[in-house]
Amino acid sequence: MSLPQHSDATLRYQQQVENSRNYVLPFIAQEFPEMKGLRVMEIGCGEGGVLTPFLEQGAQCTGVDLFPERIELAKGFLGNYVASGQLQLIAKNIYDVDFFGEFQHAFDLIILKDAIEHIPDQDKLIEYLKQLLNPRGQVYFGFPPWYMPHGGHQQICHSKVLSFLPYIHLLPRPLYRGLLKAFGEHENTIKELMELVDTGISIERFEKIAKASGFAITRRKYYLINPIYKYKFNLKPREQFGWMKGIPFVRNFFTTCMYYLIKPKSN
Structure with a gap:
């Protein structure tokens, strides 16, 4: 059963904004309490809903997506921020030479929300992200572990x-x-x-790749009920039980969402 937000870009954008404002931004704010002037990039930004609360807090944002049609939607929702120069929206592959040339060591924060599970060569990506971070930079990931009930989308x-x-x-x-x-x-x-x-990714695989790529985990949060399920299944968000968090592999089957912040160990 295709959900309404799959075909309604405005509804999808509004849900992204609310979810980001209530869950994503507060999680990240534990490491970056001052958002004004923060240089933020989202990979796979879609309509721009995740970035909106960061823009509202004064962050300087860049949204990147492979699909030009989604970038055009984002421009429609966030045109005022684009016009003011606070937001740059780009339809491009982040591996492009000109992209790397412009944004090498540029960002305080890189966001991948519901994106890593769609990306091949995840070890290559996570290693590459280090080169886009400035010395204090960190990367946020939010994703559903592969083995959870609807990990296959x-x-x-x-x-x-x-x-x-x-x-x-x-x-x-x-x-x-x-x-x-x-x-x-x-x-x-x-x-x-x-x-x-x-491309689906488990908790253990993600943490193994992060460690092998020279990152340290600064924060993690397990959700028994993914906050986005409020819109998909009318379920109230709930954090994972403490005892379940400590059971490797098994926790993947009952954890519907993970939030992470990671930073290069040299930082």
Whole structure:
């Protein structure tokens, strides 16, 4: 069952703003209590909703997305900030030479909200981000661990049954693809969901990559109920139980969202 926000950009933007204002920004503010003048970049910024509360607090922001149509939507929502020079919106690959040349060691904060689980070569990305941070810089990640009930993003399915079935993304690949086809999912949806089989990331894998890339974890937060589920499933956000946080691997199955702040160990 496709949710209304999947086709309604304005609703999606409003939900992003509220979620960022109430959960993302307060988490980051524990490390960056003064937002005014903070240099912030979001990778995969979409409509710009996550950045909006940071702009409201006076941060100097850059939003980057591979899809020009989403950048155009962001310009529609945030045109005043673009016009004032407080916000720069770019449709570009962050690995492009000219992008790196302009933004090397530029940012206090880099944001990846619901993005890392879609990106191949995650170890390459996290290593690369160090080169975009200034000496005090940190990176925020918010993502659903792969093994959790809807870690495969099956809520985007057209079928109401599939969109609510937990853990189906953990089926063997041929069986999972066959199930999606049997319920009549569009080929583009199947392609997107199957790509997530390759890029979905667990708590342990993320922390292993961060450590191997020379980062230290400065803050982490586990959610039993992802704050964004307020809009998807009408569920009240809830942090994970303390005892569950300490059980490696098992915690992935019952933690619907992780927030992290990481910084290079040399900082």
